Amino acid sequence: MASPAASGEAEPPVLPALLLFRRRLDATFHAALRRRYRLLDFFASGEPLPAFLAGAAASLDPPRAAGVVGGGAVRVDAAFLDAVPSLGFVFSTGAGVDHIDLHECERRGVAVANSGTVYSSDVADHAVGMLIDVLRRVSAAERFVRSGLWPVQGDYPLGNKLGGKRVGIIGLGNIGSLIAKRLQAFGCVIYYNSRRPRDSVPYKYFLNVHDLASESDVLVVACALNKDTRHIVNKDVLEALGKDGIIINIGRGANVDEMELVRALKVGRIAGAGLDVFENEPKVPAEFFSMDNVVMTHHVAVFTSESRSDLRDTTIGNLEDFFSGKPLLTLVLPWS
Amino acid sequence: MASPAASGEAEPPVLPALLLFRRRLDATFHAALRRRYRLLDFFASGEPLPAFLAGAAASLDPPRAAGVVGGGAVRVDAAFLDAVPSLGFVFSTGAGVDHIDLHECERRGVAVANSGTVYSSDVADHAVGMLIDVLRRVSAAERFVRSGLWPVQGDYPLGNKLGGKRVGIIGLGNIGSLIAKRLQAFGCVIYYNSRRPRDSVPYKYFLNVHDLASESDVLVVACALNKDTRHIVNKDVLEALGKDGIIINIGRGANVDEMELVRALKVGRIAGAGLDVFENEPKVPAEFFSMDNVVMTHHVAVFTSESRSDLRDTTIGNLEDFFSGKPLLTLVLPWS
Known part of the structure; x- marks a missing residue:
């Protein structure tokens, strides 16, 4: 039948x-x-x-x-x-x-x-990759090699070591926690800020992002975007991070005051940035294009x-x- | 006085x-x-x-x-x-x-x-950074963004996840061990080949590089250069690694048969490469310059x-x- x-x-x-x-x-x-x-x-x-x-x-x-x-x-x-x-x-x-x-x-x-x-582990991997890239100047070295400069130009600025760096993570959710776990394996010291301290983690908690920035070599933005976290990295926070500081943003573009970030990088008030997200995607501030200490990807941290x-x-x-x-x-x- | x-x-x-x-x-x-x-x-x-x-x-x-x-x-x-x-x-x-x-x-x-x-931890960091870069196409995305293509061209090839990848390390000395430790934090499975098995490590040992390559998604060259390790990654090893495989070399350029590597990448016999070292530095094979799946730095893995x-x-x-x-x-x- x-x-x-x-x-x-x-x-x-x-x-x-x-x-x-x-x-x-x-x-x-x-x-x-x-x-x-x-x-x-x-x-x-x-x-x-x-x-x-x-x-x-x-x-x-x-x-x-x-x-x-x-x-x-x-x-x-x-x-x-x-x-x-x-x-x-x-x-x-x-x-x-x-x-x-x-x-x-x-x-x-x-x-x-x-x-x-x-997406959590992919985003965490991407954040770590961008941090190594900025510190060790991988994309800048890439451009140097591809442009044929290696045989003709000897000097090249030194990078910086990842081990021992104090990394302040803004937002210790799934993604932030995975970033922390990875960076511990590189010998980094982990600090964090989030709405409230987490019971189960050994990392030092900071009640506000300004203090976190003052004590950190690297700030990683890994929080959600809402009215409390819009421009959570502003001019003051960038100043607190200081001239050797690095920003990594795999959260949302608007977590960072992009105009202030451009200014801070331009005058060397911070040392570098790794950015997967931007305030007005797909628009990227043209000032970044000529900066060797900025690594940019086009919101692909989840992209595997x-x-x-x-x-x-x-x-x-x-x-x-x-x-x-x-x-x-x-x-x-x-x-x- | x-x-x-x-x-x-x-x-x-x-x-x-x-x-x-x-x-x-x-x-x-x-x-x-x-x-x-x-x-x-x-x-x-x-x-x-x-x-x-x-x-x-x-x-x-x-x-x-x-x-x-x-x-x-x-x-x-x-x-x-x-x-x-x-x-x-x-x-x-x-x-x-x-x-x-x-x-x-x-x-x-x-x-x-x-x-x-x-240099060990810096070289290990650089190796991991290059692997994330190749898998997640960071330097390629960098070129894409800097050339202003993001707003005008939507499609972009997906990257690949690091977690779960089987990483075969050639040479488990100081540097190789630190690479293994880092990649474990990303959820990779570690295999290795070296002159003899190491007692104190939990990773699977392979007696020869060909078998290691057959079982691995990624090969990391972290051995010294001597007469036994010259071209230890040759045509056969590249073939065993296969079309989804990735090579990372932070050892010496001559550990890899560079001409065969160029060929394998050209025809897609392997998927990508991250290279800090080359056979005839500072000369780099020009074929690499047009490959988006190759990440190159100019022997700077120790450079901090x-x-x-x-x-x-x-x-x-x-x-x-x-x-x-x-x-x-x-x-x-x-x-x-």
Whole structure:
């Protein structure tokens, strides 16, 4: 006897609607979502956001349930949530949720989950790599060698040793903790600042970032972006860090006052910087381009094929849990 | 009563002669040596080596005792030792002693010391930095950002995760061990090859480099250069490493068959390379200049201001020990 599927008589399964706000999705990820959900793809629609959301909300089966949002090009704010009252869950494909108004979500009972720790070790690796690069002048040496200068120009400024450096980490969450663990293996001394001291760590805690900077050779920005951490590295903090100090930012561009950072580097008020994030991405201050003591990457600290496949699993896991009423894997909201 | 020095009547102290073969020496280091020794500086002399050595040997106080040699521009071989029979000690300012004929030194009772572990942690740091750079495409991203491509070109190849990678280390001496310790903190699996298995390490030992390469995602060359390790990474080893494999070389350029490495990278037989050393320094094969998956630095893995000052202490410590008949700090020869 033919199975219902083979007989062609079965109804096609009704897939739940999923609002999708992600500009680029690899083919495997896209296929995995398409098999499970009816995708309402904002960037593919070409519509302005209000029209797109209104259309989705007016459909027979409105996205009563789930959205996938990432990248920060679209903000999930009150207006967004008002437009799609059926929404009960927002998943961020990034670790950061600064593009989601958590307060508005909580007020409406919309659950929020994020990519959890999928990216943590990659971001920590990237931070350490950039720190070694800045201290040891790897990218600068790269340019020196590729331009053919080695055989013709002997002198080259010395780098600095990583061992023994006092590294102040702003934000000792998953990523910050993994950075600390790695840098301990290099013989660094770890200090940190975060909202509150952590019980289980042996590192010295600083109540404020200014004092942390005064005592540190290196500042690593590894905190989330919110109103308290916007420009947490400002002019005063840069001054406290001092002329031999180095900034590494793998958090968000706006954690650092970029204009002040440019100034501090220009006049040698700090020694160097490793930056994966910028205040107005993809725009990068042109002043950096001529600085040999700055290492820049284009927000790729999470960018590995391994983390991409882990993200796929985490995304689908959270969505399936939401649709089947199970507890979410990597819940951000509600705070309970 | 005036002291003898102040009275101007004392003989100036007779400083022991020191043959110096180092092209560049920072002012502090030079002054520290000059205070203690009568420097016979080969590169400052402008003489050909045989004439310089003959002149030194014919002086009233021939360098009966010590030489400082580094950099590899001058080889301490039988002819060198024959020319200065007064010599009893050769100090290498590098970790490598491939520019010193250890056999000829031993045969004549000439002691050899080197920079010991002064550079080990810096070289290990540099190796790890280059590995992260190659895997995560840091220098390539740097070029991408600096050329202003970020705002205009969206797609960019993904990097690869460091965690979980099987790293095969060739040579588990001071430097290799420090590389292993660091990479363990990143979640790498450590394998190694060396002349004989080490008792005290938990890493899997491979009797030959070919088998090590077959089982590894990354090969790190951290061995000394001698006749057994010349081209220890050859065509077969590169093939065994395979198309996703990465080579890091912080040993000596000639540990790797460079022509075969160029070929393997060109056709994608391996995935990438991080190279601090080259076979014919300062010449670098021009083919590398157009490869985005190669990270090159100009033999600067030891190049920090901290190691420079440690080297000064180690050099003077060894020389003073030799001249006062004490056991040498970082003896290479005699093997006892």
